[in-house]
Amino acid sequence: MKWIYVCYALLAGALLPIQAGVNLRLRGSLGDPIWAATVSFGVGTLALLAYGLITRSPLPTLTMVGTAPAWAWIGGCFGAFFVFSTIVLAGQLGAATMMAWLLAGQFLAALILDHFGLITFDVRMISWQRILGVILLVAGALMVNKY
Known part of the structure; x- marks a missing residue:
């Protein structure tokens, strides 16, 4: 059973340099890594929203949202920094x-x-x-x- 997660991790890891290349190309079209990262995050957000609706994943309640500590809300900032960084680094390295x-x-x-x-x-x-x-x-x- 654990091997399924190992294969999943390998697939997710393999998609990271592909994502960086796709976003680097988007940067070439949009002219700036900030806008490329913004569009990438926007498309990703829409994809997650669609997946949640298709799978009928229950929406969190306001009570559930309120139980998260303040520091738990910064994960998206780390993700944005990571995506932005790969756009910059892919072209340089x-x-x-x-x-x-x-x-x-x-x-x-x-x-x-x-x-x-x-x-x-x-x-x-x-x-x-x-x-x-x-x-x-x-x-x-x-x-x-x-x-």
């Missing part, structure tokens, strides 16, 4: 180098989030094996960047 550094940054942050159980993650202590894995990822990013 290329898909492979951009993704290598994005992954290295994601893993470094993920180790800290897991170790301290921050923002609702379960505690998963840093081990030498996990540190080695991140070191290998950073080494891979350096190699992809150089070659």
